[in-house]
Amino acid sequence: MFGLRSFTIGRFFGIPLEVNSSWFLVFFLVAFTLSTSYLPAALPDQSSTMHVFIALVMTAAFFASIVIHEFAHSLVARAGGLKISRITLFIFGGVSQMDDEPKSPGLEFLMAAAGPGMSLVLSGIGFGALAFLRGAGAGQVLIIPVEYLTFINLSVAIFNMLPGFPLDGGRVLRSILWAITHDMLKATRWASRMGQLLGYGLIAIAVIGVLNGSLDLIWFAVMGWFLSTLAGAAYQQQLLKVRLSEVTLASIMSSPVVTVPSDATLEEMAHSYFLGGRHSRYPVVAEGRVVGVIGLQALREVPREQWAATSAGDVAHTDLASVVATPAVTVDRILPQLEPSGAGAVLIVDDGRLSGIVTRADVIRLVSSLDHQ
């Protein structure tokens, strides 16, 4: 995210929690503002050391609330059968990273509402604690931080429920539109437009605020810009996914495929295939059946003097499960295998026989042709 490193700091309910480097900046900013401006005004009797100490505790509790909000989303999503890869804290708060999108509007509704629902519960607990502390005659030093956290959680709930995709409220809106129209793409388009509008609205509030001297509102402009950009991108991404889900591998695969017999030696491969051919990866075939995949890196792993005595079958990558698909599979399903770090190609096998190959380049070409339609 933003090209900055992330660190995993723990694992809760089996879900890794990581922080992006950009988050340290916002942690520092919140703690700094609290200790140098908010707390000195709210608790003038305390020392500045005490202000720093309380500010750090409040900031930690603030981000703990954000994490609890994200876990509410993630645990509901997981209960609904979605896989959660991790939860990340970054400069604009928290995000639950899912491998899959919800398959039904009902699950999307519950999942999206769970986060703000949890923030409301936390703020409710805060109001309860405040009533108790006031009743017990507790000092301001306890009341002020609890009051702050109560309102923070209330604001988190309200902000996230703004009905613009990809905010939680926008997802709730999308799930409702999706349930009514039975058209996920149309629902995403409307909810994203609302997201863009809300983003512009926040920027307008910031401009008016700053012109009237409220510099704090500049944060609204940052959030608004972020929201309108994300809303536009989220719709484009959804649109592409839907379009790719309508294209089968059979329609874009290269066929026939240049294959390597499993008894070809690496010496032969180096000259006839890797030097002479255009490809860096070939299926290895024995008796008409695909038995593996061999890539250029096999030549690097075997010493030069052993090339003549080593066959393609000996060193081929034979774990085919991750690189094989049937012709009827749609393009959206194979995107993970085409990541630069992965295999970079998918073999299309029909009834045990190799009928084609789809590479990363084929999909990039398809995406750019869709863009021009």
Ligand SMILES: [Zn+2]
């Ligand atoms: Zn949320």
